[in-house]
Amino acid sequence: MIKNIIFDFGDIFINLDKPATVRLLSEKFGNFTVTDEMMKINEDYEKGLITSFQFVDYYNSIFPDAQKSELMKAWNAILLDFPEYRLKFIENLASKNKYRLFLLSNTNEIHIHYVKESMTSLRFNRFKKCFEKFYLSYEINLRKPDTEIYKFVLSQNNLKADECLFIDDTPENTLSASQLGIKTWTLIPGEQDIVNIFNQNFNF
Known part of the structure; x- marks a missing residue:
């Protein structure tokens, strides 16, 4: 589960x-x-x-x-918009306190500064506070798909791999996570949307 x-x-x-x-x-x-x-x-x-x-x-x-x-x-230029409906989705999910929520992103200082500026600090902080932990690769000196980054998240938070769902759009990232026993969803941008997560065939 x-x-x-x-x-x-x-x-x-x-x-x-x-x-x-x-x-x-x-x-x-x-x-x-x-x-x-x-x-x-x-x-x-x-x-x-x-x-x-x-x-x-x-x-x-x-x-x-x-x-x-x-x-x-x-x-x-790689960074586009952050739709409000997705922000409201994660805020709603966090408010229910049904799951422990984590963010795990390969990113860097320049991109994060730009994201905060483009989506505003207010919206960025609304997003960040939805998660128990907010892991950015450049802050923890680890990156996906190296398995060490998943082991780090699991050990830091006393998580069991088979009780975790990891969602990413990059197949090599979900593959390496799955090798540790983590359930994964390789989301296809443009065809699938995170707000439809509970329509997927996972054992929630």
Whole structure:
């Protein structure tokens, strides 16, 4: 029986345009290939292993003709709107106190600052207080799909894996969680919506 629900953030609550950053940089500075080094920098940044200054400075070395403000704008272009109906959904779910609710997101300092600004601090705080714990990868130095991040959440909160449902839009993330015995839902953005969670075939 599910007693705990662990939610991803992007494309679960806030809408994303994942190709936006590469698209904008390509339009402005010419087509480029995302290298293994770039992926490593991105992952290190999501783990909080490098600072925002170091992150932007690295991409400024890749795109020397770019203003840092242009790089920041392109980086944040992935982030779209946070529909009010989803915020009300999670507030309603939290108010019932039926499940322990957690947020577990791969994210970074620049994106979180932008989210707070775009959705307003008031709405962001309304969202954050719905969760018992609000885990952001860059604050805990762990990221999905590494199994260590799920083990961390389980041990920190004395959770049993088979009593947890983890919801994410990325198959590799739900796969690694499921290998620990956590029940998972790989939500398909644009086809499914978190507000319909209780229409899914889970043992609530």
